[in-house]
Amino acid sequence: MTNLDSLFYPKSVALIGASATEEKLGGIVLKNLLGLKGRVYPVNPLYPELMGLKAYPSIRDLPETVDLSIVMRPAAEVPEILRQHAGKARFALIVSAGFAEIGASGLQEELAQIGRDAGVRLVGPNCLGIYNPCHGLDTMFLPHSCLKKPGKGNVAIVSQSGAVVVSLLEAVRRANIGVSKVCNYGNAVDLDAADVYEYLAGDPETRVVISYLESVGNGRRFIEAARLLGDVKPLVVLKAGKGTSGQKAAFSHTGRLAGSYEVFRSILRQFRVREAPDYDSLLDAAKALSCQRPAPGKRVCIITNGGGAGVLAADECMRAGLDVAPLPEPVKEILGSSFPPFYGLGNPIDLTGQVRTEDYRVALNGVRQTYDGFVIIALTAVAGVTLKLAEIVRDFRTEAGKPVVAHVAQGGISGKLTTLLEKSKIPVFPSPERAVRALAMLLRDVG
Amino acid sequence: MTIRDKVQDFLQSQEDREVFREHEVKEFLRGFGINTPRGMFVPSGTAIPSTVSLSYPLVAKVVSSGISSKSDVGGVRLGIGNGDELRSAVTELSLMENGEGVLVEEMARPGFEVIVGGTTDITFGPIVMFGLGGFFVELFRDVSFALAPVTREQAVWLVGETKGGKVLKGFRGKPPLDIDAIADIIVTVSEVMATGLIRTIDLNPVALYLSGALVLDAKMSRL
Numbered sequence: 013m014t015n016l017d018s019l020f021y022p023k024s025v026a027l028i029g030a031s032a033t034e035e036k037l038g039g040i041v042l043k044n045l046l047g048l049k050g051r052v053y054p055v056n057p058l059y060p061e062l063m064g065l066k067a068y069p070s071i072r073d074l075p076e077t078v079d080l081s082i083v084m085r086p087a088a089e090v091p092e093i094l095r096q097h098a099g100k101a102r103f104a105l106i107v108s109a110g111f112a113e114i115g116a117s118g119l120q121e122e123l124a125q126i127g128r129d130a131g132v133r134l135v136g137p138n139c140l141g142i143y144n145p146c147h148g149l150d151t152m153f154l155p156h157s158c159l160k161k162p163g164k165g166n167v168a169i170v171s172q173s174g175a176v177v178v179s180l181l182e183a184v185r186r187a188n189i190g191v192s193k194v195c196n197y198g199n200a201v202d203l204d205a206a207d208v209y210e211y212l213a214g215d216p217e218t219r220v221v222i223s224y225l226e227s228v229g230n231g232r233r234f235i236e237a238a239r240l241l242g243d244v245k246p247l248v249v250l251k252a253g254k255g256t257s258g259q260k261a262a263f264s265h266t267g268r269l270a271g272s273y274e275v276f277r278s279i280l281r282q283f284r285v286r287e288a289p290d291y292d293s294l295l296d297a298a299k300a301l302s303c304q305r306p307a308p309g310k311r312v313c314i315i316t317n318g319g320g321a322g323v324l325a326a327d328e329c330m331r332a333g334l335d336v337a338p339l340p341e342p343v344k345e346i347l348g349s350s351f352p353p354f355y356g357l358g359n360p361i362d363l364t365g366q367v368r369t370e371d372y373r374v375a376l377n378g379v380r381q382t383y384d385g386f387v388i389i390a391l392t393a394v395a396g397v398t399l400k401l402a403e404i405v406r407d408f409r410t411e412a413g414k415p416v417v418a419h420v421a422q423g424g425i426s427g428k429l430t431t432l433l434e435k436s437k438i439p440v441f442p443s444p445e446r447a448v449r450a451l452a453m454l455l456r457d458v459g
Numbered sequence: 460m461t462i463r464d465k466v467q468d469f470l471q472s473q474e475d476r477e478v479f480r481e482h483e484v485k486e487f488l489r490g491f492g493i494n495t496p497r498g499m500f501v502p503s504g505t506a507i508p509s510t511v512s513l514s515y516p517l518v519a520k521v522v523s524s525g526i527s528s529k530s531d532v533g534g535v536r537l538g539i540g541n542g543d544e545l546r547s548a549v550t551e552l553s554l555m556e557n558g559e560g561v562l563v564e565e566m567a568r569p570g571f572e573v574i575v576g577g578t579t580d581i582t583f584g585p586i587v588m589f590g591l592g593g594f595f596v597e598l599f600r601d602v603s604f605a606l607a608p609v610t611r612e613q614a615v616w617l618v619g620e621t622k623g624g625k626v627l628k629g630f631r632g633k634p635p636l637d638i639d640a641i642a643d644i645i646v647t648v649s650e651v652m653a654t655g656l657i658r659t660i661d662l663n664p665v666a667l668y669l670s671g672a673l674v675l676d677a678k679m680s681r682l
Contacts, residue, residue: 231583235606275580278604281620282613 016211018102019135019203020193021147022079023050026071026101028093029084030054030062037107037153038084039063044156047148053078071100080105081132082141082151087111090137091122098130105151106136112199113138124201139198140174143181145191146217152196154178165190166219167302170208172197173252176224176291183295188434189302192217204229206237213241220301221247222294231279239283246306248297248453250288251276286453293449296441300450303437304415309384310457311337312448314360315375316389317367317397321419322360325387325444332452336360340382347378360389367396369404376408385415385451389444392429393422402432409438415454419447465490466654470681477681478524482562484677488662491647495674498564503553507546507563516540516566519548520676525557527678534558538566567673570666571627571636575644577607577652577660579682585652589614589645591623592664599623607649614645627667640672641665658682 025045031038038056042063045052054062057069068074071081071093081101083093087110097104104127111120120137127134135141141151145164159178162185169184169191171177177196184191193215195208205223212218221241228234241247254273280287288294312334316322329336336359339347344357351371356362361379363371372388379386388405390397409416418433418440420426430440441447460468469487473479479487482500489495500522501507521534529535534555536548545563552561572592580586583606590602603620605613618624618638629635648660661678 228582231580232606235583272580272582274600274602275583275586275604278620279583279586279606282605282616 016203016207018079019105019133020142020144020149020211020215022048022103022149024053024076024078024080025050025149026053026055026068026074026078026081027084028055028071028081030056030067032059032062034155040153040155041082041084041107041151044150044152047150049148050079051076071096074100077101079103083108084153087116087119087137091119091126094123094126094132094134095130097132101132103133103135105139105141106134106198106201107139107141107151107153108136109138111137111201120199120201127202134202135195136198137201138174140177140196143191143194152178160185161191163190164192164217165302166192166217167298168192168212168215168218168221169194169223169298170197170205170212170221171195171224172200172205172226173224174198179291180222180224180295180298184298187295187299187439188431189299192219200229204234206230206234209237209241209247213244219245219305220298221245222288222298223247223249224294225249225251226253228276231276235279235283235285238280238285242283242285246286246297246301246453248286248288248294248301249280250291250294251280292446296439296446296450297453299439299441300415300417300453303434303439304409304454306454306456307384307413307415308456309414310455311335311383312385312387312451312455313339313379313383314387314389315363315372315379316360316387316391317363317365317394318389318391319356319360319362319364321389321391321421321444322356322362325389325419325448326360328445328448329387332449334385334448334452334455337383339379343378343382347375350374365394365396367394369396369398369400371396372401373404373408376404376412380408380412380414383414384457385455386412386417387444387447387451388416388418388438389447390418390420390426390429391422392420392424392426397425397429399425399429399432402429402436402438405433405438406436409436415451417441417447417451417454419444462491462650463654463656466651466656470656473681476524479679479681480522480524480559481520481677482522484679485674487679488647488674488677491651493644493647493674494671495677496564496567498562500560500562501549501553502560503558505560507549511542511545511563513563513565517545518564518566519545519552520562520564521552521555521558522560522562523555523557524559526555529676539563567666567675568668570668570673572664573627573641573667574602574661574663575641575648575665576662577648577657579652579655579658585649585655585657587617587645587649587652589617589621589641591621591626595621595623605649608653609646609649611642611646614642614649617645618642634669636667637670637672640670641667644672644674656682 517539576588585607
C-alpha cells in the first residue's frame with residue numbers, strides 16, 4: 013500500500029525551474045502554486061525572489077525536506093537535479109519531456125535508478141502531474157486564461173496522457189461535475205496507475221475514478237489494484253491502442269490471436285472492472301456515477317414524449333444488456349385511466365407531442381416499483397414540456413432511490429431544464445443512446 | 460505430485476527441446492486426465508509394429524518440432540482404411556523434410572471443434588484462451604482470454620464469453636455439449652501455464668461431444 017498523501021496533499025512544494033513570468037511554463041506553475049495550502053519554494057539560481065516568494069539557488073539550499081518537488085528543466089539536466097533530491101524531497105514530479113516517449117529509454121532508466129538510490133518516489137517524466145482543488149495544488153502548466161478547471165467534486169481522473177487529461181478537465185467542468193484528484197503520470201518511470209488506484213480506494217473525497225490508459229506496465233499488479241479499487245467504488249477504464257495485431261508468435265495459434273487489446277479487455281471482464289469503449293462513454297460514466305450511486309437490477313423503463321427517441325433508447329438498452337421489460341397489466345390499467353387513449357402504454361411509455369408535464373409524474377409513479385432504472389426523455393420543442401419537469405424527476409428520484417438519467421433536446425427551454433436537472437443530480441445526455449449507456453453504468457447487474 | 464512437479468518432470472524428459480512433439484505433449488496431457496485419440500508413434504526409420512491394436516479408420520501425421528502447420532505442408536493423411544494404406548502413408552510421411560517420425564491415431568468421430576490455448580502475455584504473464592474452432596476463430600476471432608490459473612467456475616465463464624459459446628449450450632433444439640469436459644481442459648491448461656515454465660499451449664482442435672472431449676492436435680513450447 014503506497015501512501016501518496018505527500019503527493020496529493022503536500023505541506024511543502026519546491027519548484028525547480030520556477031520563473032518570474034507567466035510567459036514561461038515555470039512561471040505558470042509558480043502562479044498556480046500560490047494557491048497551495050502549504051509552503052512553496054521556487055528554485056532558480058538567477059533570482060533572489062519570484063512572485064513575492066524567496067527563491068533558492070538549488071533544492072539543497074531549502075530550509076526543509078519538501079513533500080513534493082516539481083522539476084521543470086530540460087531532460088539532459090534532470091539526472092543531476094534529481095541526485096540533489098536525496099534527503100530533500102519525498103516525491104519528485106518530473107514535468108520535462110524528452111525521455112522514453114522519444115526513444116530515450118536509457119535516460120529514463122537512469123532516472124529510475126537515481127530515484128531508487130535517493131529514496132525519492134518519481135512521478136512522470138513527461139507529465140502534467142497533479143490537480144487537487146481541495147488542497148489548492150495544481151502542477152499543470154496550463155494558464156487559467158486558457159483552461160478553466162473544474163472545481164471540487166467527487167470524480168478522480170487518472171490518465172497516462174496529458175492531452176486527454178486536459179480535454180477531460182474541460183469536459184468535466186462543462187458537464188457540471190467536479191473533481192477530487194487528477195493525476196497525469198506520463199511515462200510512469202515509477203508511480204503508475206496501480207499506485208494511484210490503491211490510494212484512491214481509501215480517499216474519502218473520491219466517489220468514482222475514470223482512467224485513460226495506453227499501457228499498464230505490470231499487468232498483474234494493475235489488475236489487482238483495479239479490482240480492489242472497483243470493490244469499494246466505481247472505476248471506469250478507457251483503454252486506447254486497440255488496433256494492435258497480436259503478439260507475433262508464428263508457432264502458436266493462441267499467440268497470434270492474443271492481441272494486446274483483446275487480452276486486456278477479457279481480463280477486465282474477468283475481474284469485473286468496467287470498461288468505457290470510447291471517450292464519450294468515459295465522460296458520460298463519470299457524470300452518471302458522480303451524480304448517483306450504482307444500484308442492483310437491470311430492468312429499465314423509458315418515458316418519452318417522442319416515439320423515435322424512445323425507440324432509439326430501447327434499441328440501445330438491448331445492445332447494453334438492459335431489460336426493457338413490458339409494462340405489467342395493472343400498471344397499464346392505472347395509466348390508461350389517467351392518460352388520453354392515444355398515449356403509447358408500452359415500454360417506452362410514449363406521452364406524445366401532446367404531453368403535459370404532469371404526465372411524467374403520473375407515469376413515473378406508476379412504474380416506480382416495477383423497474384430498477386429510468387430513462388426520461390424530454391423533447392422541448394413542444395409546448396407541454398415545462399421546467400416543472402426538473403422538480404418532478406427530482407422528487408421521484410428522492411422517493412424511489414433508484415438510478416434515473418435523462419435525455420433533453422430540441423432547444424427552447426432545453427438548456428435551462430438540463431441545468432435544473434443536473435443541479436438535482438439527474439445527469440442529462442445529448443442523445444438517447446448516451447443516456448442509456450450511462451444508465452447501464454449505474455446498474456450493477458448488467459452483464 | 461503437484462502440477463509444477465509434473466511440468467518439471469516433463470521438461471526434464473525433453474532435455475533441450477524448445478518445442479515439443481505432438482505425441483509427447485499428448486502423453487503429458489493424458490497425465491492430467493485429458494483424453495486424446497488412441498495412437499502410436501512410429502519413429503523415422505523404424506517399421507510399423509506388426510501387432511497394430513488400433514481400429515481403422517486411422518489418421519497419420521508427420522511429427523516434427525520444426526513444422527508449425529502439418530496440414531499446410533501435406534503432413535496429414537486422413538481416412539486410412541487398411542494396412543496397405545497405412546504402410547504407404549507412414550513411408551511417405553517419414554520421408555518429409557524435418558520429419559522425426561509419424562503419429563498414427565484412430566480417427567476421431569466428428570465433434571464440435573473448439574480451441575483451448577495458453578500463452579505468456581507480455582503484460583499479464585500466463586493467460587488461458589478459449590475459442591470456437593474452424594471458421595469461427597479464423598473469421599470472427601471469437602475467442603476470450605483470462606488470467607491463469609482459472610477456477611472451474613471461471614472456465615465456464617470463459618466459454619460463455621465467446622459469442623459462439625451459446626452454440627455449446629444447445630442451440631435450436633440441439634442438445635447441449637459437454638461444457639464440463641471443456642472446462643476441465645481449460646482449468647488444466649491454465650494451471651500448467653501458471654507454473655510460468657511454459658510459453659504456449661495450443662490444443663487445436665479439441666473435438667467436443669455430447670459427452671466428453673478429445674484433444675485432436677496439441678502443441679506446446681517451453682518458456
